[in-house]
Amino acid sequence: MAGWNANDIPRQDGRTAVVTGANSGLGLVTARELARHGARVILACRSEARGKQAEAQIASQVPDAQVEFRPLDLADLASVREFAASYPYGSLDLLINNAGLMALPYAQTADGFEMQFGVNHLGHFALTGLLLPKLLDTPGARVVSLSSFMHARSNVDLSDLNSERRYGRWTAYSRSKTANLLFVHELARRLAAAGSQVVAAAAHPGYSDTNLQTASARLEGKKAAEKITAIGNRIFAQSAETGALPTLYAATAPNVRPDSFTGPRLLGWRGAPVESWRLKYSRDDRTGEGLWAASEQLTGVVYEGLKP
Numbered sequence: 001m002a003g004w005n006a007n008d009i010p011r012q013d014g015r016t017a018v019v020t021g022a023n024s025g026l027g028l029v030t031a032r033e034l035a036r037h038g039a040r041v042i043l044a045c046r047s048e049a050r051g052k053q054a055e056a057q058i059a060s061q062v063p064d065a066q067v068e069f070r071p072l073d074l075a076d077l078a079s080v081r082e083f084a085a086s087y088p089y090g091s092l093d094l095l096i097n098n099a100g101l102m103a104l105p106y107a108q109t110a111d112g113f114e115m116q117f118g119v120n121h122l123g124h125f126a127l128t129g130l131l132l133p134k135l136l137d138t139p140g141a142r143v144v145s146l147s148s149f150m151h152a153r154s155n156v157d158l159s160d161l162n163s164e165r166r167y168g169r170w171t172a173y174s175r176s177k178t179a180n181l182l183f184v185h186e187l188a189r190r191l192a193a194a195g196s197q198v199v200a201a202a203a204h205p206g207y208s209d210t211n212l213q214t215a216s217a218r219l220e221g222k223k224a225a226e227k228i229t230a231i232g233n234r235i236f237a238q239s240a241e242t243g244a245l246p247t248l249y250a251a252t253a254p255n256v257r258p259d260s261f262t263g264p265r266l267l268g269w270r271g272a273p274v275e276s277w278r279l280k281y282s283r284d285d286r287t288g289e290g291l292w293a294a295s296e297q298l299t300g301v302v303y304e305g306l307k308p
Contacts, residue, residue: 012039021099074123084130205243
């Protein structure tokens with residue numbers, strides 16, 4: 001794994017990938033590099049304008065790229081169901097659960113869930129479950145979910161998953177990132193119990209320069225805060241190109257282990273991908289089972305064929 005970079009990605013010819021949030025930042029880089037190495041890539045994005053723009057940008061950078069935009073709003077379970085129902089191919093080799101929100105003012109999804117928990121966890125939980133038959137039927141398939149070193153700030157609270165008692169934007173974000181790790185842990189456990197060879201793994205980008213950090217200030221109209229954050233990104237953060245490497249490693253490198261967590265080398269902050277540290281509660285079986293049961297109840301999506 002030492003010094004691993006995008007040039008080390010194996011050829012992906014004949015493989016199909018879905019990348020959520022592929023219109024910018026880490027998702028755009030991930031989609032472009034998978035396409036550069038031969039994969040057919042579906043750009044699953046909420047905004048048609050930005051999704052089409054990303055499609056054109058990748059095509060200009062990778063002339064032989066097989067990329068296509070398809071609408072997906074993870075804050076609306078009806079959109080998630082429509083995306084899965086209209087998936088046009090017989091196989092699915094890579095599902096990259098990349099899209100996410102960070103530290104936003106309190107808001108709710110179309111289905112009434114707290115926005116960060118709803119998009120970062122529940123939307124991807126539902127999407128993965130609905131696409132599971134395709135994944136199970138595809139040899140060598142992988143599911144890669146993006147978490148964060150910020151998971152260390154807070155475990156999930158199974159008694160208040162939607163932050164109804166009290167909302168703190170950073171606590172809610174951290175809990176959603178812990179939920180991502182618990183989801184991967186429980187999914188990997190259930191896949192193994194079912195005898196499936198599908199690999200469920202997690203990754204995180206460290207501190208990378210994307211619009212994730214500036215979105216909250218922009219939504220609140222805090223132009224000074226947005227500018228300061230953008231300057232901080234340029235000084236301290238690594239590029240989105242480097243930040244996407246842990247995801248690309250987890251998605252394509254040989255011998256990636258189920259329930260592994262890949263992140264940047266230097267203190268989980270920046271650098272080439274390595275096995276990342278994670279807190280013990282992100283692998284707790286009881287919490288993972290409880291979150292899974294709650295997620296099935298909230299989304300109405302049951303993972304057929306994967307028993308507890």
